[in-house]
Amino acid sequence: MLTQHQTGAAAGTGSIIDARAQRSRATVLAAATELLESTGVGGFSVDEVARRSGVAKTTIYRHWPTREALVLDACAGLDDRYDLPDTGTLRGDVGAFVADLVHMVTRASWASVLPSIVDAAERNAAFADMHAQIQKGHASLIAQIAERAIGRGELPAGTDTALLASTVMGPVFYRRWFSREPLDAAFIDAVTDRAIRGVQGCD
Amino acid sequence: MLTQHQTGAAAGTGSIIDARAQRSRATVLAAATELLESTGVGGFSVDEVARRSGVAKTTIYRHWPTREALVLDACAGLDDRYDLPDTGTLRGDVGAFVADLVHMVTRASWASVLPSIVDAAERNAAFADMHAQIQKGHASLIAQIAERAIGRGELPAGTDTALLASTVMGPVFYRRWFSREPLDAAFIDAVTDRAIRGVQGCD
Numbered sequence: 001m002l003t004q005h006q007t008g009a010a011a012g013t014g015s016i017i018d019a020r021a022q023r024s025r026a027t028v029l030a031a032a033t034e035l036l037e038s039t040g041v042g043g044f045s046v047d048e049v050a051r052r053s054g055v056a057k058t059t060i061y062r063h064w065p066t067r068e069a070l071v072l073d074a075c076a077g078l079d080d081r082y083d084l085p086d087t088g089t090l091r092g093d094v095g096a097f098v099a100d101l102v103h104m105v106t107r108a109s110w111a112s113v114l115p116s117i118v119d120a121a122e123r124n125a126a127f128a129d130m131h132a133q134i135q136k137g138h139a140s141l142i143a144q145i146a147e148r149a150i151g152r153g154e155l156p157a158g159t160d161t162a163l164l165a166s167t168v169m170g171p172v173f174y175r176r177w178f179s180r181e182p183l184d185a186a187f188i189d190a191v192t193d194r195a196i197r198g199v200q201g202c203d
Numbered sequence: 204m205l206t207q208h209q210t211g212a213a214a215g216t217g218s219i220i221d222a223r224a225q226r227s228r229a230t231v232l233a234a235a236t237e238l239l240e241s242t243g244v245g246g247f248s249v250d251e252v253a254r255r256s257g258v259a260k261t262t263i264y265r266h267w268p269t270r271e272a273l274v275l276d277a278c279a280g281l282d283d284r285y286d287l288p289d290t291g292t293l294r295g296d297v298g299a300f301v302a303d304l305v306h307m308v309t310r311a312s313w314a315s316v317l318p319s320i321v322d323a324a325e326r327n328a329a330f331a332d333m334h335a336q337i338q339k340g341h342a343s344l345i346a347q348i349a350e351r352a353i354g355r356g357e358l359p360a361g362t363d364t365a366l367l368a369s370t371v372m373g374p375v376f377y378r379r380w381f382s383r384e385p386l387d388a389a390f391i392d393a394v395t396d397r398a399i400r401g402v403q404g405c406d
Contacts, residue, residue: 040322042245115322118380119243122315128383135381162384163374163393169381170373171366177321178338178376180331181365190366194401201400 025063028053032074037109040116041127044071072130075117078110084141090149090200095192097145098168102183105176115177139165146199159199167195228266231256235277240312243319244330247274275333278320281313287344293352293403298395300348301371305386308379318380342368349402362402370398 031053036044046067050057064070082104085096105111117134120127142165149155171191175181234256239247249270253260267273285307288299308314320337323330345368352358374394378384 040325042319042322112325115318115325116245119245119318119322121380122243122318131381132383135383139382160393162382163390163397166374166377166382166394167370167397170375170377171369172373173381174369174373174376177324178334178372179342179365179369180335180338187366190363191369194366194370194397197400198397 021063024055024059028055028060028063028070029074029077031055032070033077036071036074036078036113040113041071041075041120042116044074046070068124068126071120072126075113075130078108078113081137082141084144086148090145090152090154091192091196093145093148094168094196095188097141098172098188098192098195101169101172102188105172106183111176138169142168155199164195164199167198168192224266227256227258227262231258231263231266231273232277232280234258235273236280239274239277239281239316243316244274244278244323245319247277249273271327271329274323275329278316278333281311281316284340285344287347289351293348293355293357294395294399296348296351297371297399298391300344301375301391301395301398304372304375305391308375309386314379341372345371358402367398367402370401371395 028049032044032049035048035052044067046057046060049055049070050060053060060070064073082100085093085100087093087096117127117131121131122128139162143161146155146159146161146164150157150159168191171194172183175183175187181187231252235247235252238251238255247270249260249263252258252273253263256263263273267276285303288296288303290296290299320330320334324334325331342365346364349358349362349364349367353360353362371394374397375386378386378390384390
């Protein structure tokens with residue numbers, strides 16, 4: 001906890017309160033994210049976040065007026081971002097993207113939370129909006145990969161990048177959460193090949 | 204409620220009790236399925252099933268010893284079966300399958316429950332097993348379509364039907380629950396074309 005002398009005489013009480021509020025907010029968010037990763041959206045309770053963080057419920061509700069607001073904020077903290085590959089070819093870029101996606105869905109903590117977000121989105125507009133934002137982010141990487149390929153002449157202008165996104169991500173998500181078969185190197189190669197063959201037509 | 208004279212003198216009290224038990228079981232299952240369709244697995248409670256069905260909780264627990272057992276039984280009642288198409292060609296069969304799948308995910312009541320089943324399966328082996336059974340059923344339709352195509356010489360023997368299933372179902376599920384873009388006729392055609400092109404190679 002910051003003391004007055006640490007903030008400096010000129011700062012005054014306001015900064016101390018702000019800093020403490022930020023610290024407690026960070027503590028709560030960290031506990032909320034950890035809880036989310038272990039129980040998904042359905043098992044999330046503010047009571048449990050208060051217990052794990054050591055921050056009082058009244059304080060939590062001052063920062064987040066509803067349980068939903070806190071869950072959404074914790075979801076925003078899940079690390080679902082990944083790099084835009086730039087290998088120089090369409091096949092290299094798509095292959096790297098699929099490999100990254102497979103890595104994320106098999107190892108990243110958000111992978112176990114995502115089905116509960118999709119479920120919450122079925123009945124709750126705020127979750128539907130948030131999930132849509134996540135998806136737009138992923139799909140925009142595909143669009144950028146396609147744009148570069150178009151620039152290199154590997155793809156025709158006007159390529160349907162939304163469809164490409166569904167043929168790249170669809171099989172990976174299906175195998176991870178539905179058929180639950182191994183997401184191995186052979187699968188990564190096969191999904192990549194078929195997605196490209198699908199969008200390039202035949203050689 | 205059956206009376207003794209309706210069951211016949213020879214049947215005795217046993218059959219009346221069995222028939223009543225069956226009737227209350229059916230009533231509970233119907234209420235459970237309806238509840239599942241509106242709240243998903245996460246919102247399911249035996250209290251609410253008791254309220255909706257008018258059957259006492261004690262009676263419910265006699266038939267299903269745990270909440271989980273009742274949810275699983277209600278899930279089994281969701282109509283996720285669809286016909287094996289037989290159009291005479293691979294393209295016709297896959298196209299009909301994709302169209303049926305799109306119809307199911309956009310209109311069938313289980314479509315709103317499925318994400319909650321996938322979520323429950325992340326943490327609960329009984330749900331994972333049940334979900335796996337559902338998926339095997341769908342994938343086996345694809346395998347049968349492929350086998351017939353192999354018989355007709357449209358596909359090579361040893362075609363990877365699990366991969367074919369992921370390229371057929373993956374994009375549909377992705378578009379329904381992730382990107383939430385329209386699942387229109389153009390999309391059905393495009394998914395069908397790409398799945399077939401992916402498995403047949405090029406003409």
